[in-house]
Amino acid sequence: MPTQITQRESNGRIYLQVEGEMLIDDAVLLERIADEIRADSGLHVTVDLADLDFLDSESASVLKRLQGKDGISIEGLEIFLQSAINAAERNAA
Numbered sequence: 001m002p003t004q005i006t007q008r009e010s011n012g013r014i015y016l017q018v019e020g021e022m023l024i025d026d027a028v029l030l031e032r033i034a035d036e037i038r039a040d041s042g043l044h045v046t047v048d049l050a051d052l053d054f055l056d057s058e059s060a061s062v063l064k065r066l067q068g069k070d071g072i073s074i075e076g077l078e079i080f081l082q083s084a085i086n087a088a089e090r091n092a093a
Contacts, residue, residue, distance in 0.1 A: 005030060013044045021054035027062035038071050050076030060088035
């Protein structure tokens, strides 16, 4: 299933809901979208990954970088996704 990113605003935040499979190109696009929204609106951006079915290790590195940015947070990480991000962080160090 291709990656689908849906944007909504609620309670002074922008939510980006991600569904499907995330490969490196999708992760880079998501990072670019989140950065642009944050810069243009000044609102906090929350990336919701609860409906993500697959995440490759290269994408996990991008998500880890995104998670470290001011004004951007990630929610909905299932245990296997958190493990992938932790592994990517260890490999990057």
